[in-house]
Amino acid sequence: xxxxxxxxxxxxxxxxxxxxxxxxxxxxxxxxxxxxxxxxxxxxxxxxxxxxxxxxxxxxxxxxxxxxxxxxxxxxxxxxxxxxxxxxxxxxxxxxxxxxxxxxxxxxxxxxxxxxxxxxxx
Amino acid sequence: xxxxxxxxxxxxxxxxxxxxxxxxxxxxxxxxxxxxxxxxxxxxxxxxxxxxxxxxxxxxxxxxxxxxxxxxxxxxxxxxxxxxxxxxxxxxxxxxxxxxxxxxxxxxxxxxxxxxxxxxxxxxxxxxxxxxxxxxxxxxxxxxxxxxxxxxxxxxxxxxxxxxxxxxxxxxxxxxxxxxxxxxxxxxxxxxxxxxxxxxxxxxxxxxxxxxxxxxxxxxxxxxxxxxxxxxxxxxxxxxxxxxxxxxxxxxxxxxxxxxxxxxxxxxxxxxxxxxxxxxxxxxxxxxxxxxxxxxxxxxxxxxxxxxxxxxxxxxxxxxxxxxxxxxxxxxxxxxxxxxxxxxxxxxxxxxxxxxxxxxxxxxxxxxxxxxxxxxxxxxxxxxxxxxxxxxxxxxxxxxxxxxxxxxxxxxxxxxxxxxxxxxxxxxxxxxxxxxxxxxxxxxxxxxxxxxxxxxxxxxxxxxxxxxxxxxxxxxxxxxxxx
Numbered sequence: 001x002x003x004x005x006x007x008x009x010x011x012x013x014x015x016x017x018x019x020x021x022x023x024x025x026x027x028x029x030x031x032x033x034x035x036x037x038x039x040x041x042x043x044x045x046x047x048x049x050x051x052x053x054x055x056x057x058x059x060x061x062x063x064x065x066x067x068x069x070x071x072x073x074x075x076x077x078x079x080x081x082x083x084x085x086x087x088x089x090x091x092x093x094x095x096x097x098x099x100x101x102x103x104x105x106x107x108x109x110x111x112x113x114x115x116x117x118x119x120x121x122x
Numbered sequence: 123x124x125x126x127x128x129x130x131x132x133x134x135x136x137x138x139x140x141x142x143x144x145x146x147x148x149x150x151x152x153x154x155x156x157x158x159x160x161x162x163x164x165x166x167x168x169x170x171x172x173x174x175x176x177x178x179x180x181x182x183x184x185x186x187x188x189x190x191x192x193x194x195x196x197x198x199x200x201x202x203x204x205x206x207x208x209x210x211x212x213x214x215x216x217x218x219x220x221x222x223x224x225x226x227x228x229x230x231x232x233x234x235x236x237x238x239x240x241x242x243x244x245x246x247x248x249x250x251x252x253x254x255x256x257x258x259x260x261x262x263x264x265x266x267x268x269x270x271x272x273x274x275x276x277x278x279x280x281x282x283x284x285x286x287x288x289x290x291x292x293x294x295x296x297x298x299x300x301x302x303x304x305x306x307x308x309x310x311x312x313x314x315x316x317x318x319x320x321x322x323x324x325x326x327x328x329x330x331x332x333x334x335x336x337x338x339x340x341x342x343x344x345x346x347x348x349x350x351x352x353x354x355x356x357x358x359x360x361x362x363x364x365x366x367x368x369x370x371x372x373x374x375x376x377x378x379x380x381x382x383x384x385x386x387x388x389x390x391x392x393x394x395x396x397x398x399x400x401x402x403x404x405x406x407x408x409x410x411x412x413x414x415x416x417x418x419x420x421x422x423x424x425x426x427x428x429x430x431x432x433x434x435x436x437x438x439x440x441x442x443x444x445x446x447x448x449x450x451x452x453x454x455x456x457x458x459x460x461x462x463x464x465x466x467x468x469x470x471x472x473x474x475x476x477x478x479x480x481x482x483x484x485x486x487x488x489x490x491x492x493x494x495x496x497x498x499x500x501x502x503x504x505x506x507x508x509x510x511x512x513x514x515x516x517x518x519x520x521x522x523x524x525x526x527x528x529x530x531x532x533x534x535x536x537x538x539x540x541x542x543x544x545x546x547x548x549x550x551x552x553x554x555x556x557x558x559x560x561x562x563x564x565x566x567x568x569x570x571x572x573x574x575x576x577x578x579x580x581x582x583x584x585x586x587x588x589x590x591x592x593x594x595x596x597x598x599x600x601x602x603x604x605x
Contacts, residue, residue: 005371005404010416020416035400039346040369047422088403112381114407115414118466119443120455122412 192306202302
């Protein structure tokens with residue numbers, strides 16, 4: 001699971017008010033290089049929740065992202081390549097995503113997060 | 123400029139929509155941005171031709187646009203700059219001679235290479251006949267060298283004669299002959315390259331390669347875009363989109379398909395690896411009826427392409443537990459110690475609710491002007507002439523293309539463009555509808571149950587005694603060409 005996906009997910013259990021961001025329990029993190037596409041990065045930059053993204057990146061072992069950002073930083077190659085690395089090249093292979101409100105664990109196995117809700121969470 | 127467009131004679135309903143979509147993709151409508159209404163190309167038919175004929179004239183703004191459209195398409199056999207046409211070879215000669223020299227001479231220069239292909243539709247021509255016809259074109263001042271493999275310029279002499287019954291078209295009234303310079307054509311080699319026969323990991327409803335590419339073209343898949351499939355299965359649709367450079371993301375409720383596949387070398391990832399395509403950006407197990415997206419997320423996908431479960435060959439599932447939703451058991455709590463490995467019970471997912479959820483997801487998550495491309499099943503023996511396709515206030519339907527699956531039912535590829543923002547009112551209406559589906563779970567399973575209509579024995583379908591035995595079939599009998 002990449003951080004792009006993580007930034008889109010939330011715990012939508014019935015009754016939960018604040019299910020985003022999910023806390024990452026990382027058991028196995030893998031780095032896989034991906035070709036960079038600047039257009040795609042610029043588009044995603046507008047959609048990413050930055051604070052959650054930085055925090056998630058840190059829990060995956062990458063702490064090179066700036067805390068505060070503005071769109072001017074997209075001009076910098078250095079920033080783009082760090083953004084690209086954290087967004088698309090870090091993979092959570094094994095671990096879990098934890099609901100911040102209830103503590104319910106959504107397991108991540110073989111890189112696939114299991115976001116299916118149980119019968120009593122629907 | 124008007125070009126002769128010759129289609130491959132198959133998937134008839136899909137031909138023009140593909141060209142229209144690719145025209146959008148390659149900027150044919152750049153100058154005509156008139157609000158919500160997507161611009162359309164101008165089409166003409168050659169005289170005496172039926173709309174199902176493979177031959178059409180289309181008006182395109184430039185040769186570059188025409189070439190891009192033709193080369194990316196799957197169903198355009200060739201786009202030609204017409205140098206002449208006629209009902210006989212004499213008429214053709216007059217027509218070609220009167221075509222302006224400044225359009226012809228640049229392609230006849232010494233130092234260039236060319237070839238002439240003779241093609242006939244509706245009859246077979248022997249090599250000798252073809253050679254004779256090529257000699258007959260001596261009035262055109264070709265100065266270049268003949269080169270049969272990859273020449274600079276490819277000229278086509280196309281003759282259309284009596285079709286007979288074979289192609290299913292009404293008999294041609296009059297012979298027609300065209301002569302033109304090829305501008306581009308589909309790369310059909312893509313089909314054998316990506317064919318499902320050699321795909322690593324297949325599922326029962328994997329989308330065939332040709333159709334996956336057609337869907338990707340309808341969705342305007344291209345580099346830099348993010349395309350989502352909420353019923354990804356083995357990823358067959360995303361493979362098509364990824365080939366054209368898009369980044370892809372998919373979800374499925376069945377974790378065995380999405381996470382495990384049939385082994386470490388036989389799963390969704392290996393399907394992409396097989397063709398050297400970039401892996402999907404994300405794959406997850408999720409229920410489209412209870413999506414896991416954070417509430418602030420919207421307008422993130424450039425397109426959504428999918429083949430939702432119709433309930434005929436593969437039924438959809440949603441969270442909630444079948445017995446629970448039917449009311450057969452009381453709501454229960456999963457004990458904590460069992461939670462880790464609990465496999466949530468799922469319930470059948472009716473097509474109506476599935477499509478409602480898909481439209482709701484797309485309305486929220488598609489960027490403005492993004493495209494939703496999906497298959498919708500229809501029964502073929504409906505007495506009502508008009509089929510009602512799903513509608514949504516945020517979307518405008520721009521094309522529908524039928525593919526006959528059996529005598530009982532077809533699937534229709536719907537292409538919708540997002541033209542309205544996802545407002546609070548729309549969100550609220552969707553929420554209420556979702557609750558209504560829950561309340562009436564049993565009702566929705568029975569109404570519009572496609573499975574029983576498709577598989578019921580034929581006796582149940584005969585009209586009552588006294589009614590006319592003639593079942594109206596609005597489409598002519600050449601079913602084969604619609605497949």
